[in-house]
Amino acid sequence: MSHPVNQAKFISFEGTEGVGKTTAIDLLCQRLDKTGTDYVRTREPGGSDFAEKLRELLLDTATNIFDDTELLLMFAARSDHLAKVVLPALEAGKWVVCDRFIDSTVAYQGYGRGMGDPIMLSKIDSLIAHFVPRLPDITLWLDLPVQEGMRRAGKRSVADRFEQQKTAFFERVYQGFSEQYQAQPTRIHRVDAHGTAEEVAERIWVIVSQ
DSSP: OOOOOSSOOEEEEEOSTTSOHHHHHHHHHHHHHHTTOOEEEEESSOSSHHHHHHHHHHHOTTOOOOHHHHHHHHHHHHHHHIIIIIHHHHHTTOEEEEEOOHHHIIIIIIIIITTTOHHHHHHHHHHHHHHOOOOOSEEEEEEOOHHHHHHHHHTSSSOOTTTTSOHHHHHHHHHHHHHHHHHOTTTEEEEEOOSOHHHHHHHHHHHHHO
């Protein structure tokens, strides 16, 4: 396949638990290495030193905070991450490959925690408008039924604060991703996460290389 366009791209990966994001990102980065594409691999919450400290707090099962507090901590981490990692990389002409971004906030805090309440979604929209100057060029939503993803995730190490939520929580999160995809089909691309890692990686490469 031809070399991808030599232009900085911001790519985010999204999905519920156990859909295979880490493996998909591994394989995309291998393809980018082979094409000589300069990129930065990062994640949310986290990505910068300060944001990683907030990540530890947010994922700690001992953390007991209100939903609004969680939302604001997510955006505090994101603001630092954008300023110190994402925007400088893009300005330098590098691609950015990010494990989760704003769509996870809408899905997890807006739908999972907030149950799709218009007030919570309005808060998130306002924070995005004020503190997120750049959206991803391509968002890859790895779509897998919640129950299957939870079975996969259950085979991993000890569950973090989010992974310990009940099935109903993740069903709402899935709804959040689905509704965002329907509302923004130009930016958000649905990727069937069934099949082997290589099959999923090929579906992703077809999207990215275009």
